[in-house]
Amino acid sequence: MTSHRIADAGRLGSATTVNFTFDGKPYQGKAGDSLASALLANGVVLFGRSFKYHRPRGLLGAGAEEPNALISVTRGAGRFTPNLRATAIELYEGLTARSQNRWPSLATDFGSINDRLGRFIPAGFYNKTFMWPRSFWDKLYEPAIRRMAGLGDAPVDPDPDVYDACYAHCDVLIVGAGPAGIDAALAASASNKKVFLLDEQDEMGGGALADQALWPWLAESLKDLATLPNVTMLNRTTAFGYYHDNFIGAVERLTEHLPDPGHAPREKLWRIRAGEVVLAQGAIERPLVFAGNDVPGVMLASAARTYLARYGVAVGHNVALMTVHDSGWRDVFAMARAGVKVTAIIELRESVDAALLVEAGELGIAAELGSAVIGVAGRQAVNGIEIARADGSQRRKLACDAVLMAGGWTPSVHLWSHSLGKLAWSEDWGAYLPDVPNENVRCVGACSGTWSFGSGLNIGQLPTQKNPGKIKAFVDFQNDVTAKDIALAVREGMKSVEHIKRYTTNGMATDQGKTSNLNALQLASAALDRPVQAIGLTTFRPPYTPQTFGALAGHAKDALFQAVRKSPIDPWAAAEGAVFELVAQWRRARYFPKAGEDMDTAVARECLAVRSAVGIFDASTLGKIEVVGPDAAEFLNRMYTNPWKQLEPGRCRYGLLLREDGFITDDGVSARMAPDRFHLTTTTGGAARVLNMMEDYLQTEWPDLNVWLTSTTEQWAVIALQGPKARDVIASLVSGIDLSSEAFPHMAVREGTICGVPTRLFRVSFTGELGFEINVPAAFGRHVWDAVWAAGQAHGITPYGTETMHVLRAEKGFIIVGQDTDGTVTPYDAGLDWAVGKKKPDFVGRRSLARPDIVAPGRKQLIGLLTDDPNEVLEEGAQIVADPSQPVPMTMIGHVTSSYHSATLGRSIAIALIQGGFEKMGETLHVPMPGKTITAKVVKPMFYDAEGSRLNG
Incomplete structure (x- = not known):
């Protein structure tokens, strides 16, 4: 293979020799080379295959604008990176690179059959051809298209690199x-x-x-x-x-x-x-748009000069220039002075600066004014061109091994x-x-x-060519968009550049149209007979060039991708053999299996223990916000659906929070600690969202309110004690608080001490049983937990996890925001109209609750389901139909949101969102599943102790 390195040219001089491989073949370059310049120096001009037609492609540019030469690099130890531009890959000893998007090899790519079928796959053919039958898209069309087209292979190994x-x-x-x-x-x-x-x-x-x-x-x-x-x-x-x-x-x-x-x-x-x-x-x-402008060896004149002047590499031994611009002349003059033969300058303009003609003559370069390249000979490398006058006359052929473009x-x-x-x-x-x-x-x-x-450049000046239907003159080299595609898009009714872009995919490749956008604009302008300004300009968006996910993620990978938060009780749960799950960023105990127990058995045991004796639960992960100030009650009154201004200190209230669109976004039980102080709780996953929402309203909508918000989620450890014996367990541990039902009723809060530690003791229940939530400073959480655990031994205390908590709350019909709601559920849909203040003049989301679509019949509403077979547990997310005999695809009327086996009731229970669910009480609905259809009766979503008699133990 002939060397293209020019002695005494470039900035590399006597740089050390560097060994590397490309597609398994060994090569040598110089320190300071790019992979592109090193391969050019070795006479390599074929770098890749195009996206759609799999046409042979070589270098177009020398920098970030390069659309063709996308390379995969293996750096050892799992370091594999696809889709790197050869022009941006610095050469180093042992570099291993390979081409992409070809099979079985770069030189012989079976995918090039697409090039012969090009007239059958024009712009927009995906949408026109693969729309029927619809079911074929996912199973047949899309996989086949993705195998044929696309970029490099995605890495399969974990990224071993670190990032700063x-x-x-x-x-x-x-x-x-x-x-x-x-x-x-x-x-x-x-x-x-x-x-x-x-x-x-x-x-x-x-x-x-x-x-x-x-x-x-x-x-x-x-x-x-x-x-x-x-x-x-x-x-x-x-x-x-x-x-x-x-x-x-x-x-x-x-x-x-x-x-x-x-x-x-x-x-x-x-x-x-x-x-x-x-x-x-x-x-x-x-670049310029002419037939064969993508043949390997056709490149930008400025890139050819860069390879020579910077790297000392000639892109060819006999080059021709097609130009509409003075800079192209200067580029080939520099190459000629370095010893590169320039066979001709083909200039579209009829006249140029006389000094250019004089210098061309001095360098022995023929200048063809008023002419253009109309064809390039060669498939995997340039071996000649055909030129003609601007009117299409005087066609003739010239021998060359590289064509430079200056557009x-x-x-x-x-x-x-x-x-x-x-x-x-x-x-x-x-x-x-x-x-x-x-x-x-x-x-x-x-x-x-x-x-x-x-x-x-006015592209319309290019000569008319023979057989235009067979000519491929490329505008977007990476996405195989031709001038014909732009014209087709216009004929199909696309008049805006944004529509043309999406119809043809011009400018949508990894180079973001750096070399194609302006040519496409001018082609569309000519086709529409409208000025370029009237067509518009596509929007440039970050990133300027593709960046690695690793760089953007930085340290946030593996265990640092999302920090796992642990409560003060977490080590105790781990020592007790808890099985954990992630809830938002928190690690929470899901259940506590004993020897030989699976999850279902362990959860059933934990549920029965809470219902019959007492259970202990780590609720420290609940979001907590301290709301303080003279206007604290007014602020909460505006934020939540229910009234807060008349709530007395020492009392708790369930709060329902809506977005402005009237849909439920969070809930929680909160307490008024003093006239100017509230202790709010939110869902575990909603803490940050609720605080941000409240700060937004406080700072932008109601800056006149004198209120301060402080996140206290991690300042309090919360121990939930639930069950008929809960009061007995803590009676000897609590000081300064009367625990009797008369002095300390349900939905109340008291301050005192437990185990000598200051506490905010809530009398609340998420299980329907007698319940206390013990809030203590987080540093004392484990100390108090251990004391409560010890005191509970005489009463059959049992630790329970989130899975049991879910079952217990579902038995009572208590919702979990984000599971039983999906972002489109209003308080009325969830049966929580009692939590909406009827006399309140306003609150966040109030006006949206009166929208016609919100009060329209047929909305999905939260109901209970009891399967005909009490042992049949529905799958969460399962779709529900009214008539199982209807043809496929069936009309779904809702889905299961929560489903469990209740050990307390000895049967399965479920909660679901059903269209017009409140009107369907007593009806039988159907849940189609693989191999069977399950029937279930619609009931109210409260399955246990509807009277609430067990709240007092």
């Missing part, structure tokens, strides 16, 4: 370390401002790296910046997102370029807040758009430029349009 993260602040943040960015950094640093300079490449310099004349200036400028204490320079760092109030997200690649990273972090996530942001991201050269420049306005800055169309550039900022941000250099290489 930090917050930073600066006065000026500059994104892009090309000449404009470096100048901006020098200027800002002179005023002693704290300056951050970011660049995504391994070497700072941007476009200057491909211009030897600027190397002395570049070296001196970077040296000056490196000595300044107020300047932080971060290379290998991509600013991927621009967020509100000058907040920039960036990822620094720390060790991916090292052969052995050891235990060092792979990447670092920077969260930077800047006083001013300067965007110096430059501009991206546009104008597109300023990189991605981060500007992230910040919601406005854009304005520039006829000179044929592109959108930054206009009105939304943040304290400015653009400099080519990013702002202040660069002499503007001049857009």
Whole structure:
């Protein structure tokens, strides 16, 4: 294979030799190479296969704009990363890379049959072809399409890497370390401002790296910046997102370029807040749209110059240039002076600057004005082109092994758009430029349009070609979107660029349309005969380039992904052999099995113990909020559905909380400790949500109220003692509180001591039995638990877990928000209209409760179900129908929300949401299951002690 390395060219000089493999074949490159430049140096031009047609693809660009050369890299020890751009992979000793989206090999890919069937799979064919029969989509169509199309394989092993993260602040943040960015950094640093300079490449310099004349200036400028204490320079760092109030997200690649990273972090996530942001991201050269513009060896002229001037690699030995822009001429002039043969410059314009023609002549380069490339010969590599005059005449062929394209420049306005800055169309550039900022941000250099290489392209000037139906002229290289696809979308009625984008998938690939968006806009503009501005512009969204999930997650992986919170009682439960479950972020004891017991047996035993004697339960995970202030009662009166202002100190109340749409979001029993103080409880999973909601209303809707909210969830340990002997257990432990039913009734709270520890003792029950909830400072939780446990031995005390708690509450018909509600349940649907204050003028969600759809008949309502077979336990989530004989697909009228076997009742019980459920009492409904249909009778959702006689023991 012929070497393409040019002696004495580039910046690598006598860099050390680096060994690597690509698709299992060994190669050598130089330290400082990218994988792309190293493979080019070895004569490799085929890098991958396209998404839909599986066409052979080579390099298009040399940087972040690259859409074709997506590579998978294996770094050993489970380190596998797909979909990396070859242009951004730094070469290191032992690098193992392979191509993607091909089988059985890159050179021979059976998927390329799609290319021959291209006329049968145009834009939108998925939606047109695979809609019937509908059932085939999941089982047949989608799996087949995903196997044929797509990107690299997803990693299957856990990620062994670690990631770092930090917050930073600066006065000026500059994104892009090309000449404009470096100048901006020098200027800002002179005023002693704290300056951050970011660049995504391994070497700072941007476009200057491909211009030897600027190397002395570049070296001196970077040296000056490196000595300044107020300047932080971060290379290998991509600013991927621009967020509100000058907040920039960036990822620094720390060790991916090292052969052995050891235990060092792979990447670092920077969260930077800047006083001013300067965007110096430059501009991206546009490809041209002509037949065969995707053949490996056809690439951007600026990329070819970069490979030569930076890496010392020629993209071909005999190159041709197709251009509509002066910069393309300058690029091939630089290549010719380095010894690369340039066979011809094919220029679409009829006239150019005379100086360009003179220099071309001096370099021996033929210039074909008013002409265009209309075809490229070769399948897996370029071996020639066909050119013609703009009117289609004078067709002839030229031999070459690379074709360079210079179609104008597109300023990189991605981060500007992230910040919601406005854009304005520039006829000179044929592109959108930054206009009105939304943040304290400015653009400099080519990013702002202040660069002499503007001049857009009117694609409509390209010559008419023979057999247009068979020609594939690509606009979006990664997603295989052709000029014909854009025209088809317009014919199908798509007039907005957002519709055209989604119909064709143009700009929806991993490169986010960096090289395709403007060409697609101009093609659509020509097809619609409307100016580009009237078609619109697609929205750029973070990330600017794809980032790893690991970098975004940072330390939050494995056990740190979601911190497991444990109550003070957790070690005791573990020692007693509890089986645990996660509830929100809390680890909770689910049940306490004895030897030989499964869950059902253990739960049945625990339930019977609570009903007959006494059970002890760790309720410390309940959310707790202290509400304090002169207006505390007024605040709660506005938040909850029921009245709170007349609640006396020492009393408790069940509180129901709605969203503004009238649907239940949380509930809990809370107590008034003093005229200006309340102790609120929420569900375990709702604590943070409720506190945030209350703070939002307090700060934005009712800032006049004199109220303070404090989360106290972890300040209190809560021991629930439930059962007819509960009072007997704590009688000898409590001081300062009269425990008699007369002095301490149900739904009351008292303060005193237990085991010498201050306590807020609640007389409440979530089981229907006599119950106390002992609130003590968390540091004393285990001490009090142990004392209560010891005192309970004489009374048959039994620990129980969340599963038993669920059964006991279901027997009483008590709901669990989030299980028996699904975000669309109102208090009326749940049978909780008694908890809605009828005389209250307002509360959160009150007006929504009067909406027509909320009071309309046929809403799903919470009811009980008793199966005809008392031993048949329904599956939670099972769908319910009224008529089991109806044809499939059946009309579902609801689903089971809670279902258990009740040891107390000796049968199964269930709660369900059923359309018009309150009107169906006594009716029989049906639950279709695999192999059988279960019948159940509709009853009220209270199965045990409906009179509440057991609350007093």
